[in-house]
Structure formats: C-alpha cells, structure tokens
Amino acid sequence: MVIIEDESSSSNRHRRLVVRGTDRLSTLPQHMLTEILSHLSTIDAARVSFSSKIWMTTWRLLPNLVFDYSQFPAMVNKAHSFLRFIDWTIAHHDESDVKIFELQLGPTTYCEVSIKYQWVEFAIQHNVQKLVLHGRVCGTQNLVDSIFSCRSLVKLELFVDELVFSWPETIQLPNLKKLKLKFLLLPEIITNQDLFSNFPALEKLSMFFCNFAFFNVLSISSSRLTEFMIGSPNELSQTIVKLSRELFGTSYITTGRWLIQYLSMVPDLPRQLAFVTYNYLLMLNVNLWPVARHVKTLMLLVSKCPNLSVLSINFVRHKEELLIGEFGI
Amino acid sequence: MAPKNKNPNGENVVPEVQQKKTQALILKSSDGEEFSISKSAAGLSVAIKNMMEDDCAGGVIPLPLVDGGTLARVITYLNKHAEDGASDEDKRKFDEEFLSGMEVDVLCDVALAGNYLDIRGLFHDVCQRIVNGMKNKSVEWVRKTFRIESDFTAEEEEQIKKEYAWAWEGVDSDAD
Known part of the structure; x- marks a missing residue:
C-alpha cells in the first residue's frame, strides 16, 4: 500500500497527508476532535466546521476563540461578514467554557468593526480565563464593570482606543494574574485610591500609552506583583507615581524616566528611605538624565537593593538621545 | 506493518x-x-x-x-x-x-x-x-483530503455557502 506521495524531492514536511478508504478522523471521540480543531486558528477551524455535521458540532465546543480581523479573507463587505461570523459563532456555541476569547479588531484606522458588548458578555458568561480586547468600543461603562467582576479571569488585555475608563466601584478579580492596559483614558478619580489593591493574585502589570493626566498620585501596590512596566512618561505629566513598599517585593522593574526624576524631587529622600530595603529586587532598568541630582538618587536607590544583580541605565538626553549603559553588580 | x-x-x-x-x-x-x-x-x-x-x-x-x-x-x-x-x-x-x-x-x-x-x-x-493539512484550505479540500462526507442537505449546503461566503475566500488553490 502506498502511504506517502511526495510532492517533490524536498523535505518531508512537505509530504502530503493521504487518506485511503473511509473517513477515520470523524470517528475519533468528541474530545479528541475538539482538541484537533483547537490546534487551528479560529477562522481555519470554522472552515473545517462547514465540512460536515460532526465538525459543526465540534465547532460549537471550541474552547479558544480568537477573532482576528487581519486574518479574515479580504473580500467585498469584509467588515459585515466578519461581524456576522462573530455573531454566528457566539449564537451557536454550546454551554461549555470558553478559555480564551480574543477580539483583535485593530488597527482602528483600518478595521471598521467595533467591539460589541454582547460579545464580551458572552465570554464572561462562559467563564473566560484569558480575555483580549483590541479595538474600539461604544458605550463603555457596562463593559468595564462586567469585565472587572469576572471571577474566572486570569489574563486580561485591554487595548481599547480612547476608552474613557471609569474605575469600577467593585472589583472582583480574585484570579487575575496578568493585566495589560493600553490607550486608556483614565479620568479624574479619588486620587488617594490605590488602583490595584483589589487584585489579590496580580503578578504582572503593564500600562502603555494610558493617559494619567488628571492624577495627582498614582498608587500601585500588590503584594504578589513580580513584574511592573509603565511606558510613555510624557503622559504622566504632573502625576507622581507612588510605589508601595510591597511592590519592591518584585524582582524586575522597568520604568520610564519618571521614577528617578520623581524620587529626586521627594524632599529629604535619604531619611524617608532610611529603614527600607528592597531585598527581592534583582533587575532594575531605569531612564535618567545624567545630572548629579539624578545620579545621587539612583545611587541611594541601589544602596537599598542588596541583591540587585543587573542594573540597566538609559541616559536620556534632550531630543530623546539615548546612551545606554548596562552594569553587572 | x-x-x-x-x-x-x-x-x-x-x-x-x-x-x-x-x-x-x-x-x-x-x-x-x-x-x-x-x-x-x-x-x-x-x-x-x-x-x-x-x-x-x-x-x-x-x-x-x-x-x-x-x-x-x-x-x-x-x-x-x-x-x-x-x-x-x-x-x-x-x-x-x-x-x-x-x-x-x-x-x-x-x-x-x-x-x-x-x-x-x-x-x-x-x-x-x-x-x-487543514490550514488555509477550502471546505472541499478538507472534505477530499480527509474523506469527510458532507451530511448536510442540499438546502443546508447552499445556505452555508451563501451566508458564510467568506469561508470560500482567500484559501490556497485546491490544485496545491
């Protein structure tokens, strides 16, 4: 019996799959079919689901749903077809959990489809563990409130253009470990509120291109945080970022220029830090201007980190010229 | 064997x-x-x-x-x-x-x-x-390659093709 047809003399990975006789694949147990389909992109999986009823049934059980506009075939009425595809998927999904739900509807200059509240609600009702929303949204407050009460969430990425983000009054995210926020507009809130104190499991936090312009103080504390990143210091404007002592339980910090800049503005810093040691900090990556005041501040900070093994310093000059130095200690 | x-x-x-x-x-x-x-x-x-x-x-x-x-x-x-x-x-x-x-x-x-x-x-x-063997392939290709027999009725088949025309777009040519 011939098993393999070589398409050419090239390598084995180009060998074509050959099936002889009957459809053996469809006789596999349902959970194996689900697993096989899970190895495909959501769009390819949908194509397979149109081949027969058993694959259509499998489609309804799929635990990972990633709707990526850029992967959708180019065609007339693309936006409309894509929107209907998501609606159709959600309408046909059975009761089983959705572990991963991603809406990649960016860049918004190109993608005409906005995130619909019902789609996100669907994911939440199906105990989503990883939720990624990238795009544009209309009518936001319900959305944010719902997401921030989703107890099953482990990873959350919100890259939502110009989302005016009112911090919800109640936050119930007991399992959230990883949070990424981008492009959010954070309006004025009670400034002494510690935004992240209600995230008991949070390990990784990053915020990029978020507008904190109205903040006087941005407090960040979370006892389990091991990685913290914040970008685009310009938008911090007059904001002072206050890192709680617990945060320095973290082993890796990357910050913008602001950390040293603001620390250097704290009156009588040596006395304030007199009894502080950051025992867990192993890697510190900072930006600073090479002026005496900043260098002194950095030296003070480093003297509080007995276990620091890598210190990366980007010397920021005017016009964003960078001189990058890295020192092993 | x-x-x-x-x-x-x-x-x-x-x-x-x-x-x-x-x-x-x-x-x-x-x-x-x-x-x-x-x-x-x-x-x-x-x-x-x-x-x-x-x-x-x-x-x-x-x-x-x-x-x-x-x-x-x-x-x-x-x-x-x-x-x-x-x-x-x-x-x-x-x-x-x-x-x-x-x-x-x-x-x-x-x-x-x-x-x-x-x-x-x-x-x-x-x-x-x-x-x-399924990536970026047409529905027909998947059926042929894996010997999957469609059990949709002719009407269902037609409806799927009409409603989800995108699934027939942008795939590798079947001659591949």
Whole structure:
C-alpha cells in the first residue's frame, strides 16, 4: 500500500497527508476532535466546521476563540461578514467554557468593526480565563464593570482606543494574574485610591500609552506583583507615581524616566528611605538624565537593593538621545 | 506493518537503547504481541506509569486498546524521547520525520493510543500534523483530503455557502 506521495524531492514536511478508504478522523471521540480543531486558528477551524455535521458540532465546543480581523479573507463587505461570523459563532456555541476569547479588531484606522458588548458578555458568561480586547468600543461603562467582576479571569488585555475608563466601584478579580492596559483614558478619580489593591493574585502589570493626566498620585501596590512596566512618561505629566513598599517585593522593574526624576524631587529622600530595603529586587532598568541630582538618587536607590544583580541605565538626553549603559553588580 | 525485530527467543524487541536500561517491562498489545521497553521510556506515558506503580503481576502490562502495529510506533517514540543525550532539537526532528511518514488512519490510531496512554507530547504532535493539512484550505479540500462526507442537505449546503461566503475566500488553490 502506498502511504506517502511526495510532492517533490524536498523535505518531508512537505509530504502530503493521504487518506485511503473511509473517513477515520470523524470517528475519533468528541474530545479528541475538539482538541484537533483547537490546534487551528479560529477562522481555519470554522472552515473545517462547514465540512460536515460532526465538525459543526465540534465547532460549537471550541474552547479558544480568537477573532482576528487581519486574518479574515479580504473580500467585498469584509467588515459585515466578519461581524456576522462573530455573531454566528457566539449564537451557536454550546454551554461549555470558553478559555480564551480574543477580539483583535485593530488597527482602528483600518478595521471598521467595533467591539460589541454582547460579545464580551458572552465570554464572561462562559467563564473566560484569558480575555483580549483590541479595538474600539461604544458605550463603555457596562463593559468595564462586567469585565472587572469576572471571577474566572486570569489574563486580561485591554487595548481599547480612547476608552474613557471609569474605575469600577467593585472589583472582583480574585484570579487575575496578568493585566495589560493600553490607550486608556483614565479620568479624574479619588486620587488617594490605590488602583490595584483589589487584585489579590496580580503578578504582572503593564500600562502603555494610558493617559494619567488628571492624577495627582498614582498608587500601585500588590503584594504578589513580580513584574511592573509603565511606558510613555510624557503622559504622566504632573502625576507622581507612588510605589508601595510591597511592590519592591518584585524582582524586575522597568520604568520610564519618571521614577528617578520623581524620587529626586521627594524632599529629604535619604531619611524617608532610611529603614527600607528592597531585598527581592534583582533587575532594575531605569531612564535618567545624567545630572548629579539624578545620579545621587539612583545611587541611594541601589544602596537599598542588596541583591540587585543587573542594573540597566538609559541616559536620556534632550531630543530623546539615548546612551545606554548596562552594569553587572 | 509494524517495524519490529525479533530476538533469538522470538520475542519482539524494539531496537535502540535496550542495553543501557537494565530495568525493563513488557507491554502486551490487544492482538497479543509483546514488546520489551525500559521503565524510563514507559514512564513517559502517565497511564503506564500509574500501572507500574500499581505493580502489575510479572511486569507484563496488557494494553487491550492498542494493537501491535500502533504500539510499536508508540514505543519507537517513547524510546527516542527517553534517550539519554537526545537534545530537544534531535527530538523535534525525530518527531517530524516520525509523523510525516504516516497516513491519516495511522495518525488516528497513534492519536488514540497517545490519548489512552496519556502521552501529551505525542498526542499534541499528532493533532498538529493533522491540522497542517487543514490550514488555509477550502471546505472541499478538507472534505477530499480527509474523506469527510458532507451530511448536510442540499438546502443546508447552499445556505452555508451563501451566508458564510467568506469561508470560500482567500484559501490556497485546491490544485496545491
């Protein structure tokens, strides 16, 4: 019996799959079919689901749903077809959990489809563990409130253009470990509120291109945080970022220029830090201007980190010229 | 048929790494073939490992859901993955070569065995191998390649094609 047809003399990975006789694949147990389909992109999986009823049934059980506009075939009425595809998927999904739900509807200059509240609600009702929303949204407050009460969430990425983000009054995210926020507009809130104190499991936090312009103080504390990143210091404007002592339980910090800049503005810093040691900090990556005041501040900070093994310093000059130095200690 | 050697006593032996591993046990397939395998290789199957811990009599583990041909393939895989000094790159190359030679029916058997014996890596690789034949392919292509017979009625078929026309767009040409 011939098993393999070589398409050419090239390598084995180009060998074509050959099936002889009957459809053996469809006789596999349902959970194996689900697993096989899970190895495909959501769009390819949908194509397979149109081949027969058993694959259509499998489609309804799929635990990972990633709707990526850029992967959708180019065609007339693309936006409309894509929107209907998501609606159709959600309408046909059975009761089983959705572990991963991603809406990649960016860049918004190109993608005409906005995130619909019902789609996100669907994911939440199906105990989503990883939720990624990238795009544009209309009518936001319900959305944010719902997401921030989703107890099953482990990873959350919100890259939502110009989302005016009112911090919800109640936050119930007991399992959230990883949070990424981008492009959010954070309006004025009670400034002494510690935004992240209600995230008991949070390990990784990053915020990029978020507008904190109205903040006087941005407090960040979370006892389990091991990685913290914040970008685009310009938008911090007059904001002072206050890192709680617990945060320095973290082993890796990357910050913008602001950390040293603001620390250097704290009156009588040596006395304030007199009894502080950051025992867990192993890697510190900072930006600073090479002026005496900043260098002194950095030296003070480093003297509080007995276990620091890598210190990366980007010397920021005017016009964003960078001189990058890295020192092993 | 299954690649296997016979030792002077007429028992089936899967080649490689046998000498080094002193501790061995026997796996018995559904059709009564017996295969010798080192405990370290067998332990890569969570199911066999559990059975070893339950201490099956005489060191013979019956696997009534796996036929001899499939079991030989699974053992070849386990031996490679238990091999001392085989780098991850070696294993990856081996896996690719190992699976690329199998037609879909055989892949299904190996997937079933991988699932039953709880060998996650093998099961995962087989799934990947199967879906590689589905990526960016038309519905007709998938049906033809995997001998899937459409059980939609003509009306349903037409409706799907109309409603989800995108699924017929932007795929590799079927002549590929």
